Amino acid sequence: MRIRIDLDDTCSDVEVIIKTSQLNEQVAQIQKALSQLSRAPLVFYKGSSEYFVKIEDILFFExxxxxxxxxxxxxxxxxxxxxxxxxxxxxxYFCRVAKATIVNTRSIYSLDKSFSGTSTIRFYETQKQVHASRHYYQLLKEKLQETR
Incomplete structure (x- = not known):
């Protein structure tokens, strides 16, 4: 992979162009990372207040x-x-683990698999936990391998 930066005084905004012979996983990850840089921060609500919590501080969404x-x-x-x-x-590093749940894989402390196929996900420094369905279990395991 080559990276080239062209400075142009006439540009009013940054433009990123990716040239490739085929769309693969690496290119898709680069595109996703770049698009996340340009997004507005996620706003959280509690009652009538707005909170600007760091994404990395969120354990899971449900x-x-x-x-x-x-x-x-x-x-x-x-x-x-x-x-x-x-x-x-x-x-x-966020991963869907059930139809109604997305977890921060960097915050996972343990993964306990049960006989029914579902798994209990526990997080560092809290008693909160969620369940991963057996449908998403393998994807979660792969994502944990990537983030560890």
Whole structure:
């Protein structure tokens, strides 16, 4: 891979062009990383207050009825995005583990597999936990290998 930077005094904004012979996983990851740099910060809500919590401080996102909540170690905040929108927005170290749950793989302390096929995910320095369905288990294991 080559990286080239062209300085141009006439440019009013940064433009990134990726030239490649084929679209592969590496190019897709580069595109996702670049698009995340240009996004507005995610806003969290609790009551009538807005919070600007660092994404890396969020342990997991889950649905509760029609609402989506982002959980930190001590709090839960409402998010106005849908779960599928969060998947596109979040950094690559977040992973869907169930139909209604996305977790921060960097915050996972343990993964306990049960006989039924579901797994319990525990996080560092908190009692909060979520369940991963057997459908997403292998994807989670691969993501944990990448982030460790």
């Amino acid at each position: 649905t509760d009825g029609s609402k989506i909540y982002g959980h930190s170690r001590d709090n839960a905040y409402e998010v106005k995005l849908k779960l599928y929108e969060l998947e596109d927005y979040l950094p690559s």
